[in-house]
Amino acid sequence: MTASEAMILRGPGAYSMERRRASVRHVLVRTLGYVVLTLASVLCAFPLIWVVLTSLRTPDSALGRSFIPTAAEWTAKAYSTAFNSAGILGGLANSAIVTAATIAGILIVATLGGYGFARFNFRGRRTIYITVLSTLMVPAAAVIIPLFLELKIFHLLNSLPGLVLVYLGTSVPFAVVLMRGFFERVPEALGEAARIDGAGEFQTFRLVMVPLVRPALLTLAIFQFVATWNEFLLAETFLRSPGLLTLQPRVYAIVGQYSTNWSLLSASVVISAIPTVILYVVLQRRFVEGLTLGALRG
Amino acid sequence: MTATSVARPARGTRRERAAPGLPGGRVRSGTGRLRRERVGYWFILPTVAFFVVFLAYPLIRSFYISLHSWPGFGPEKWVGFRNFSAMFKDQVWRQSLVNTLIFTAATTVITTALAMVVAAVLKAGWRFGVVFRVAIFIPALLSLVVSGTLWGLIYEPSFGILDQFLRSVGLHELSTSWLSNSHTVLPSIIVVSIWQSVGFFMLIFYAGLQDIDPELYEAARIDGASVVSQFRHVTVPMLRTVTSIVVTLNLINGLKTFDVIYVMTGGGPDHASDSLTTYLYSLAFGGQVAGAIPLIGYATAIGVLVLVLAVIIVSAQLAISARRRVTA
Numbered sequence: 001m002t003a004s005e006a007m008i009l010r011g012p013g014a015y016s017m018e019r020r021r022a023s024v025r026h027v028l029v030r031t032l033g034y035v036v037l038t039l040a041s042v043l044c045a046f047p048l049i050w051v052v053l054t055s056l057r058t059p060d061s062a063l064g065r066s067f068i069p070t071a072a073e074w075t076a077k078a079y080s081t082a083f084n085s086a087g088i089l090g091g092l093a094n095s096a097i098v099t100a101a102t103i104a105g106i107l108i109v110a111t112l113g114g115y116g117f118a119r120f121n122f123r124g125r126r127t128i129y130i131t132v133l134s135t136l137m138v139p140a141a142a143v144i145i146p147l148f149l150e151l152k153i154f155h156l157l158n159s160l161p162g163l164v165l166v167y168l169g170t171s172v173p174f175a176v177v178l179m180r181g182f183f184e185r186v187p188e189a190l191g192e193a194a195r196i197d198g199a200g201e202f203q204t205f206r207l208v209m210v211p212l213v214r215p216a217l218l219t220l221a222i223f224q225f226v227a228t229w230n231e232f233l234l235a236e237t238f239l240r241s242p243g244l245l246t247l248q249p250r251v252y253a254i255v256g257q258y259s260t261n262w263s264l265l266s267a268s269v270v271i272s273a274i275p276t277v278i279l280y281v282v283l284q285r286r287f288v289e290g291l292t293l294g295a296l297r298g
Numbered sequence: 299m300t301a302t303s304v305a306r307p308a309r310g311t312r313r314e315r316a317a318p319g320l321p322g323g324r325v326r327s328g329t330g331r332l333r334r335e336r337v338g339y340w341f342i343l344p345t346v347a348f349f350v351v352f353l354a355y356p357l358i359r360s361f362y363i364s365l366h367s368w369p370g371f372g373p374e375k376w377v378g379f380r381n382f383s384a385m386f387k388d389q390v391w392r393q394s395l396v397n398t399l400i401f402t403a404a405t406t407v408i409t410t411a412l413a414m415v416v417a418a419v420l421k422a423g424w425r426f427g428v429v430f431r432v433a434i435f436i437p438a439l440l441s442l443v444v445s446g447t448l449w450g451l452i453y454e455p456s457f458g459i460l461d462q463f464l465r466s467v468g469l470h471e472l473s474t475s476w477l478s479n480s481h482t483v484l485p486s487i488i489v490v491s492i493w494q495s496v497g498f499f500m501l502i503f504y505a506g507l508q509d510i511d512p513e514l515y516e517a518a519r520i521d522g523a524s525v526v527s528q529f530r531h532v533t534v535p536m537l538r539t540v541t542s543i544v545v546t547l548n549l550i551n552g553l554k555t556f557d558v559i560y561v562m563t564g565g566g567p568d569h570a571s572d573s574l575t576t577y578l579y580s581l582a583f584g585g586q587v588a589g590a591i592p593l594i595g596y597a598t599a600i601g602v603l604v605l606v607l608a609v610i611i612v613s614a615q616l617a618i619s620a621r622r623r624v625t626a
Contacts, residue, residue: 033419041433051448113345120338135353137612139554141575142605145598146356169352176345201337230441232557248443269448276439292502
């Protein structure tokens with residue numbers, strides 16, 4: 001029963017009673033909501049704040065003192081160690097190369113493929129598309145051993161190009177499905193118009209169609225960035241030389257090598273997170289879109 | 299690496315494009331149209347090439363190797379399905395299967411429930427709502443390797459912040475070596491996985507909530523429904539599609555979980571935290587370090603099993619959502 005109904009049924013006295021009870025309940029619900037949100041936020045953010053603080057103190061003081069470092073304990077030494085002797089800079093550089101190459105490659109392959117599946121009615125299209133689609137959910141573990149053997153035969157084991165090729169191959173199904181969806185929403189008349197003006201199929205694609213799906217390209221690039229930058233299993237398996245390790249296997253190697261140097265481990269965690277955080281801060285809504293799109297679309 | 303997406307069956311073949319009448323009175327001929335459609339092969343060529351070399355062929359090879367006994371070099375010996383039947387006699391395999399099931403069930407149920415509730419609360423509108431949303435989402439920006447490293451420090455028994463906290467509030471008996479105690483190791487890793495992923499799924503639910511018609515809540519309020527019953531009778535049913543996607547993604551992620559376990563414990567102590575994936579990895583690649591003969595055939599068979607389980611999960615989800623569409 002709402003407050004106004006109560007007033008009609010029982011007169012003004014009952015109305016104010018009802019209203020007071022409703023507002024008490026309202027305050028209670030709001031308070032409970034704040035408690036839930038605050039608790040969730042603290043649980044999520046606290047480990048991050050703690051690791052930043054730990055990375056900024058001297059190694060010996062990192063072991064169990066006050067939560068906030070005292071004035072004498074502040075130092076950025078862990079960061080210089082991470083960059084100079086722990087090799088995190090090399091990890092960042094290798095990851096940057098691999099990620100950039102993978103994004104560039106996937107944009108080309110998936111735009112071509114997505115357009116091909118969306119706009120041409122060649123024989124066998126449906127069969128080929130469904131075959132590609134059916135491998136969307138293949139876990140890396142199911143193909144990692146044959147991939148390892150394959151790279152070995154091609155002499156691409158322990159090389160960044162080899163890793164990029166594998167990333168491209170395993171990312172292609174999702175990226176093509178995504179791009180096909182975007183191209184299907186482009187009005188067909190636009191392509192027809194270009195063809196009437198005498199543009200060839202590839203020209204139509206490059207000069208008319210690709211510019212039309214530019215927002216989709218950014219979305220795909222963001223998605224691919226996060227997937228490639230954070231990938232560990234394949235990189236750990238295919239890269240052996242310490243100088244070639246990308247960021248995630250590098251961090252894992254640091255854990256093994258400097259297991260007791262807490263400020264260094266914390267600094268490595270912070271440094272590894274920074275590129276993604278920066279991207280998130282700069283792109284905001286587009287970033288979240290790119291990330292969640294993988295789940296909702298496709 | 300593998301795309302986190304739920305496959306929806308492709309819509310039927312696009313209707314044949316009617317040959318459009320072109321200005322100037324020229325109508326494109328049937329063979330001209332066919333020639334145009336055939337250009338499509340060139341567009342999908344790179345896709346198909348990558349697909350064949352890095353997915354289709356490795357998958358077929360996986361099935362082949364899984365039916366053989368093979369140390370990784372020399373001739374393969376045909377053993378039929380014996381690699382698969384051998385699993386049931388393998389104590390460690392059984393342990394890692396149970397661990398994988400526990401991990402998957404726990405992360406799926408808890409992550410989905412938490413993400414949905416927090417998203418629904420957040421949707422109600424709050425001062426500083428953005429701050430809450432960002433704080434809960436931020437762990438999702440970290441990789442699982444980095445999350446595992448961070449929580450390894452938190453769980454460390456003598457200096458880790460968790461045991462320090464427990465001791466400081468007088469709960470000495472609760473503090474333990476979280477990652478080297480076989481009873482606490484798996485729950486400890488599950489917590490890390492949930493912490494890392496809940497913000498991501500919260501955002502997916504949050505996006506799904508935007509599509510719910512506000513009038514439904516209005517109607518529920520007029521009927522005197524409390525906040526809780528609005529959640530139960532409006533929010534939960536209306537989010538059904540999103541929920542099934544979230545559940546599927548969580549099941550798949552749980553099934554193939556590797557990074558966080560490998561980084562935090564390597565499957566130990568004594569296989570207490572081994573998953574199917576970490577176990578097959580140690581069989582195939584760990585042996586190189588230990589000098590043992592790698593059991594490539596057996597390890598690949600476990601990989602094939604993981605694939606089969608993933609296919610079952612996805613098919614079940616597709617079947618359920620298809621039936622729902624029919625009954626709805």
